[in-house]
Amino acid sequence: MSQKRVRQKQKNKSKGKIDSHKREGSKLISPFNQIPNAAYISWMNDRLPCMIWAALLMNTIGRDQAIETFRQIGLHVGKLFQEIENRNCSLPRVGIYGLSILDCDLQDKFFEVLFSDKRVVNALKPLILFKDLPLSKKWGEYLGEVPENEGEFWTNLADAVAILLDHQSQEATDCRWAYMIPIIYSGKLQLQTGEQYREYTEYPNYEDQRKVRPFIRATEMQFGGDTLDKDYSQGKKAWTEKFWNECKGNTECISPAPNKSSVDFDLMETVSLVRDIWNDLFDHFLKTDKFTHIQPKRDASFGFCFYALTVTQEGLASSGKLVTAKLALRMLAEIYITFNYLISVRDEKLWDIYRSYGSGQAKLTFLKLEEILENQPGYLKKENVEALANEDIYMDFQNISLGNWANIDLRKMSQVAGCKSIYDAYYAWPSSYVHGQWCAIRDVVFTTCHNPLHRLHRIPRLAPRYEDGAESDLILLFNKVLDLLNEVYPSFDKRAELVEKP
Numbered sequence: 001m002s003q004k005r006v007r008q009k010q011k012n013k014s015k016g017k018i019d020s021h022k023r024e025g026s027k028l029i030s031p032f033n034q035i036p037n038a039a040y041i042s043w044m045n046d047r048l049p050c051m052i053w054a055a056l057l058m059n060t061i062g063r064d065q066a067i068e069t070f071r072q073i074g075l076h077v078g079k080l081f082q083e084i085e086n087r088n089c090s091l092p093r094v095g096i097y098g099l100s101i102l103d104c105d106l107q108d109k110f111f112e113v114l115f116s117d118k119r120v121v122n123a124l125k126p127l128i129l130f131k132d133l134p135l136s137k138k139w140g141e142y143l144g145e146v147p148e149n150e151g152e153f154w155t156n157l158a159d160a161v162a163i164l165l166d167h168q169s170q171e172a173t174d175c176r177w178a179y180m181i182p183i184i185y186s187g188k189l190q191l192q193t194g195e196q197y198r199e200y201t202e203y204p205n206y207e208d209q210r211k212v213r214p215f216i217r218a219t220e221m222q223f224g225g226d227t228l229d230k231d232y233s234q235g236k237k238a239w240t241e242k243f244w245n246e247c248k249g250n251t252e253c254i255s256p257a258p259n260k261s262s263v264d265f266d267l268m269e270t271v272s273l274v275r276d277i278w279n280d281l282f283d284h285f286l287k288t289d290k291f292t293h294i295q296p297k298r299d300a301s302f303g304f305c306f307y308a309l310t311v312t313q314e315g316l317a318s319s320g321k322l323v324t325a326k327l328a329l330r331m332l333a334e335i336y337i338t339f340n341y342l343i344s345v346r347d348e349k350l351w352d353i354y355r356s357y358g359s360g361q362a363k364l365t366f367l368k369l370e371e372i373l374e375n376q377p378g379y380l381k382k383e384n385v386e387a388l389a390n391e392d393i394y395m396d397f398q399n400i401s402l403g404n405w406a407n408i409d410l411r412k413m414s415q416v417a418g419c420k421s422i423y424d425a426y427y428a429w430p431s432s433y434v435h436g437q438w439c440a441i442r443d444v445v446f447t448t449c450h451n452p453l454h455r456l457h458r459i460p461r462l463a464p465r466y467e468d469g470a471e472s473d474l475i476l477l478f479n480k481v482l483d484l485l486n487e488v489y490p491s492f493d494k495r496a497e498l499v500e501k502p
């Protein structure tokens with residue numbers, strides 16, 4: 001396939017993903033949430049704690065033998081369930097909570113088959129660490145007292161939880177199958193074909209497992225996440241919450257070591273080259289200057305370049321990796337789009353509007369300093385703002401415009417100027433960092449605790465994350481601003497470049 005077709009295909013693919021969302025006012029509703037009454041069912045939160053016994057077993061006696069034990073439990077408990085009509089329990093559930101509300105004969109059968117292998121006692125010992133373990137008396141009869149070397153058992157438990165955290169992992173699928181197999185043998189789930197029955201009973205040795213595994217997970221989600229049986233689901237929820245609380249209460253958080261951050265380019269040389277362009281711009285300004293009256297288009301065009309240069313060198317000086325480098329990117333994107341828009345519209349008056357809007361803002365700030373702000377902020381010098389406000393015309397004649405200077409937002413400006421891709425690439429995401437939105441904060445200051453018993457929760461990092469280098473993007477955007485200057489005041493050929501480390 002040609003490069004172009006591959007790109008087109010990728011474009012179509014991503015387009016499809018955004019398009020599959022449904023627009024409702026200012027919201028894009030995800031395809032999953034468009035299904036009416038879709039209940040949020042969580043494997044990790046609500047069902048994993050019930051099948052932890054199966055994972056402990058797999059980790060100790062090995063997958064093959066554990067699966068045979070699960071199959072035997074399924075066969076014996078399922079068949080026994082079938083023998084008696086009008087049972088108190090509705091399904092032969094073998095999750096830790098479900099087991100505790102089974103009829104006694106089924107419980108006895110479960111324990112009898114499970115503990116027929118001597119190694120099982122040692123494997124499942126971590127279960128008695130839980131003070132609120134359902135059916136704890138019965139488990140205790142087989143597993144004994146809480147051991148002295150508790151730490152070792154918490155470690156075993158962490159290893160078992162770790163293999164189940166991903167609900168689609170091989171081990172999680174095995175455990176989800178172990179939950180379902182007694183239900184299959186009990187006849188309470190009528191599979192549609194003989195094939196499906198064999199896929200279950202001969203798991204994992206019959207048929208293509210790439211097809212079988214999703215089928216098992218789908219049925220387990222339906223039965224394990226039963227929200228129609230209120231008593232069962234509430235009782236189970238109470239246990240699973242206690243499970244996670246005890247895990248948290250008894251074990252410590254584990255902070256991953258921070259990745260080493262390094263500057264990947266020759267910072268001094270690059271900033272110095274960028275700084276040199278200031279002089280070239282200065283020379284070019286003087287060379288192309290003919291008049292002394294106010295020239296909004298010229299001043300703005302050169303101003304954009306000098307200002308972009310300032311922002312670029314500051315972004316680079318912070319090694320391109322600090323949060324402020326992302327803010328610099330967003331500023332450069334806005335400068336570029338605004339400049340491009342002003343050129344594209346081809347209306348000389350628009351340059352006047354751009355300039356006069358800025359003067360109006362200076363006037364507004366000055367008036368607020370005079371009349372509203374009692375404590376003058378340190379960074380604002382009233383005389384400076386007053387001079388700016390009065391520069392082009394005496395302030396009293398200056399109108400103040402509110403809202404955006406051009407009465408259209410930056411996104412639309414980028415469309416008019418034909419540079420929406422710059423908006424998408426360099427404005428939207430850095431804006432999250434500017435506004436302190438959740439994902440930006442999560443990215444910079446939080447990490448995921450590496451203790452599996454803590455359900456992948458967020459903990460503060462040991463230091464902020466400074467890993468993504470914005471240096472090449474800063475240079476790219478700055479050069480694009482210079483390209484625009486070259487378009488309106490030719491010819492200016494000087495461009496910035498990133499200098500590699502010696």
Ligand SMILES: [Zn+2]
Binds near residue numbers: 252254449450451454
């Ligand atoms: Zn933790």
